Amino acid sequence: MKKMTSGAVAFAAASAIVLAGCSSSGSDEEPTTDATDDATTEEATETVAQDITLWLMGAPDTPEPLVTYLQDTYAENNGGTLTVEAVAWSDALPKLTTALPDAANTPDVVEIGNTWAPTFTSVGAFSDLSDIYDELGGDDLLPSFTEVGSVDGTPYALPYYFGSRNMWARTDIYEAGGVEVPTTLAEVTEVHASLKDKGLGGLYLGGQDWRNAISWIFAHGGDLAAKDGDQWVSTLSSAESQEGIAAWQEMFETASIAQANDTDADNYFIINDGTLANIPAAASMAPSWASCCIGTPVEGGEEGEVAWDDTINTAYGLPGVDGGLAPVFAGGSNIGISATSENQEGSRDLLRIIFSDDFQAMLGENGLGPANVNAKDSFVTDDFRQIAWDTAQVSKLTPAAPGWASVEGSGLLEEFFQAVAEGGDVAALAAEYDEKITAQLNG
Missing domain, CATH: 3.40.190.10 (Periplasmic binding protein-like II)
Structure with missing residues (x-):
């Protein structure tokens, strides 16, 4: 016990x-x-x-x-x-x-x-x-x-x-911007930064959206925590994790149209009909069950239900650093x-x-x-x-640590990624939150 x-x-x-x-x-x-x-x-x-x-x-x-x-x-x-x-x-x-x-x-x-x-x-x-x-x-x-x-x-x-988690995208915006579906993780940033710069659309991923952000860590070979002997320790400070966090920070600063305190609550609603700072969401990342509701709302359906037109939308797996598929949560x-x-x-x-x-x-x-x-x-x-x-x-789960529920309930991951999204120093933040998260991992 x-x-x-x-x-x-x-x-x-x-x-x-x-x-x-x-x-x-x-x-x-x-x-x-x-x-x-x-x-x-x-x-x-x-x-x-x-x-x-x-x-x-x-x-x-x-x-x-x-x-x-x-x-x-x-x-x-x-x-x-x-x-x-x-x-x-x-x-x-x-x-x-x-x-x-x-x-x-x-x-x-x-x-x-x-x-x-x-x-x-x-x-x-x-x-x-x-x-x-x-x-x-x-x-x-x-x-x-x-x-x-x-x-x-x-x-x-x-x-x-x-x-699992897919990338959901507006093909009409991709075509207007002259971009293709990205094939590497770096291209995810480049494609949506280009669209954002042109005012055509950006990537909607919020600063507190840790469930999607950790894919950047996984893709670079990092992890959230690891077993050290009989104890779990947070590993945000590992070289691989920091590389992934830095890549995610670049994506947020250059390609995302979300706010630093946005969560993942509105990811597939924003892509349907939302704009932020007058820039449409060209793409977002959401679980597979979002397929129920991804699309442009059109009139129709029974008893006032919304019918969804998916003809202008596409989905693809988040690409890895060198291509293929990244490990998503x-x-x-x-x-x-x-x-x-x-x-x-x-x-x-x-x-x-x-x-x-x-x-x-x-x-x-x-x-x-x-x-x-x-x-x-x-x-x-x-x-x-x-x-x-x-x-x-190729998906990956969070650590099987006894105290992981406490980590999630504490809001530490939301705090960490928001601070990163706001431009904080990655190494300093990783060290700070490693200490806080490790204190809860072992129950």
């Missing part, structure tokens, strides 16, 4: 309860299986109906038809009722910290941001899924997401869905069973539905990268999705 910092302090105080519940059902009811694993008996066991609660993040981000499918199928398969509660991302950390250790109030199954998984798995917040890992997909599940949700090789939080979620839940077997039944071929295909069809790589065809239905799939294969 480790003491945690920042937003996870309350959770650590109750981690003894969590650890006690980990790897056990918390219930005296019989396991839910079609037949026992004991080769000496063929006696079948019956499914025990259990009413369970699933927390999904966002509004939720999982489309409503998929939520309904989970509820209906769970009722058919288990006989119990599945209640789905939406939790705003901004509220998730404090709610999880308070609820997970409390057996009386914990959700049974929880979607969690992939970057937060190590913080909770490291103190035993989720149940050991080793017994059903192969049944749920095993090695066909996204390895980076599985790794970030595991402790010493034991899986606790499995991949739910991924969203893969967003998305993991999913696990609360260790204090008294409905362990019903929760396992729900995971069986989530990782079924049918539901994996439904995720893909709705633009959420499926956890199982065998569901690729459901996701890759057009050129945009193919680009998203390709970039996901």
